[in-house]
Amino acid sequence: MIQLEIDRVSLHFGGVSALTNVSTQVRKGDIFAIIGPNGAGKTSLLNCISGLYRPTTGKISFEGTEVTHMATHQRANLGIARSFQNIELFSHMTVLDNLMLGRHIKMKSGIIAGGLYWGKTQREEVVHRRVVEEIIDFLEIENIRRKKVGMLAYGLQKRVELGRALALEPSLLLLDEPMAGMNSEEKEDMARFILDISEEKGTTIILIEHDMGVVMDISDRVVVLDFGQKIGDGAPDEVQRNPKVIEAYLGQEAV
Numbered sequence: 001m002i003q004l005e006i007d008r009v010s011l012h013f014g015g016v017s018a019l020t021n022v023s024t025q026v027r028k029g030d031i032f033a034i035i036g037p038n039g040a041g042k043t044s045l046l047n048c049i050s051g052l053y054r055p056t057t058g059k060i061s062f063e064g065t066e067v068t069h070m071a072t073h074q075r076a077n078l079g080i081a082r083s084f085q086n087i088e089l090f091s092h093m094t095v096l097d098n099l100m101l102g103r104h105i106k107m108k109s110g111i112i113a114g115g116l117y118w119g120k121t122q123r124e125e126v127v128h129r130r131v132v133e134e135i136i137d138f139l140e141i142e143n144i145r146r147k148k149v150g151m152l153a154y155g156l157q158k159r160v161e162l163g164r165a166l167a168l169e170p171s172l173l174l175l176d177e178p179m180a181g182m183n184s185e186e187k188e189d190m191a192r193f194i195l196d197i198s199e200e201k202g203t204t205i206i207l208i209e210h211d212m213g214v215v216m217d218i219s220d221r222v223v224v225l226d227f228g229q230k231i232g233d234g235a236p237d238e239v240q241r242n243p244k245v246i247e248a249y250l251g252q253e254a255v
């Protein structure tokens with residue numbers, strides 16, 4: 001089943017064309033990678049999906065609903081969550097509190113209402129806490145749950161950031177370079193968690209990643225951008241054999 005449909009999306013910033021007429025489809029449950037050289041438009045495409053950017057022209061539909069002009073929080077309510085290239089956690093807060101904050105969009109009683117209906121808020125809090133504790137177990141970060149995020153090693157912070165996105169229980173998870181700056185052991189761990197999220201939770205994952213070994217290993221499909229245009233789209237082995245892709249990108253890496 002097609003979960004996300006990107007239909008002739010273009011995005012301009014003044015005279016710069018970040019994306020030109022990009023169309024692709026993402027199947028539910030797939031791990032879908034966006035690759036391409038620096039400045040190719042990868043983050044722009046991810047931002048159009050999450051709602052941070054609105055396409056200049058074109059259409060994006062998620063599970064049959066057009067989301068092209070929806071705000072980020074509305075898309076989050078539909079089940080689209082994202083993590084950022086640079087860690088955007090609250091470094092002075094604990095791992096547990098960061099994950100609970102990631103969950104806040106699901107909380108029906110806001111902070112003000114919480115003051116008025118304390119009992120209901122407390123009941124909700126218990127449920128949220130259980131979900132968050134499950135994520136903590138899943139990501140194997142029990143031993144650091146009370147630690148302040150700012151004190152943690154980089155690889156662990158990235159894992160907590162992943163946990164915060166998971167706290168929304170998304171059906172589509174957008175990951176912007178989840179392995180950037182990691183050593184090979186941390187990368188292996190992250191790749192394993194991404195595969196586990198896909199297999200155990202059935203979550204669709206769209207990720208931007210520069211490490212071609214990882215992309216080819218874990219992705220079901222790969223879309224390749226170059227100067228804002230799509231030059232390849234298919235299974236990893238198809239994309240690897242595509243002459244345009246080899247010329248624009250993979251050739252540089254001698255794949």
Ligand SMILES: Nc1ncnc2c1ncn2[C@@H]1O[C@H](COP(=O)(O)OP(=O)(O)OP(=O)(O)O)[C@@H](O)[C@H]1O
Pocket residue numbers: 013016017018036037038039040041042043044045
């Ligand atoms: N907010 C913005 N304002 C102006 N230009 C932008 C903005 N965001 C992106 N661009 C431009 O759009 C083009 C595509 O950028 P984008 O960040 O999407 O590429 P990318 O493939 O993610 O690159 P990288 O691998 O370096 O992160 C670039 O020319 C970039 O300078």
